[in-house]
Amino acid sequence: MSESSEKTPIRGPFPGIGRTRANPKSRASLGTLVTDIPKLLTKLVRDEVEQGKRELISTGTKYGIAVGLFAAAAFFALTLWAVLVTAAVLGLNTVFAPWLSALIVAGAFLLLVIVLGLAGYVALKRAGSLAPERTIASVKQDVNAVKGLGQYE
Template sequence: MSDTRSRGSRSLFGLVGDVPKLVKNLVKGEIDLLKAELIGKAKIIGLAAGLLIGALVVLLYAIGVLLTAAVMGLAVVMPAWLAALIVAVVMLIVAAILGLIGWKRFQKALPLTPKRTIDSVKDDINAVKGMGNKPSSRPGIRS
């Protein structure tokens, strides 16, 4: 009977001794699986990005053709130089409007300093130091 116990104890110690190796192999296997999955997704994303860029290039050429058609269409009822000038002026007006809207939106994001996050971190530091007597300014958080 003591022989059975010692074999059981040895097996248990052997299993416990194998745990670090098994965990290491498990982690390595999971990392390999993660790499394989991410590489597969990266290939798909790369192909999709290439197709989207190709579509964008074709779209830009199509816009050029449409603008040429607009100039040619207007040239039927007026001189070609005037038709081209009218189309160019309309394009400049559209570009100016889009530029102004974009500039105003850009200014809303300035300055780029994450003020709320900095204030939140300062509150957290003060709370850890024991100096946070005022309630937090973050929504849903109570001191």
């Protein structure tokens, strides 16, 4: 039942029996509408803040994944350093085979570091801007609506 067609019963000696009158909130006066503006603006601001929070959480998750990939690349870079140090030590201790195999392992780690680093870079680019762009656009639209600018249905 829509708010404008709601009827409230007039209380009489017998509950549920009697005439009905229009809901007083269905035709609000100008004063009531003006006094509702602060409540509506407060609700609008709260809704925009909630939308911003949701957008930042979504963007933050993408950045978190990118940072995780960079952390994995950093871990393997440190492992690469350990392998390279081992390769240098083994290279000095032997003539050929042990250090060559250590360099092959180091090359594999280097390849892993490059792949993870590039994956982190791509994930960071896909995450986009840190600014909550949809919320900013929505707030601009709200400001324009208050100013009376723009097309609205």
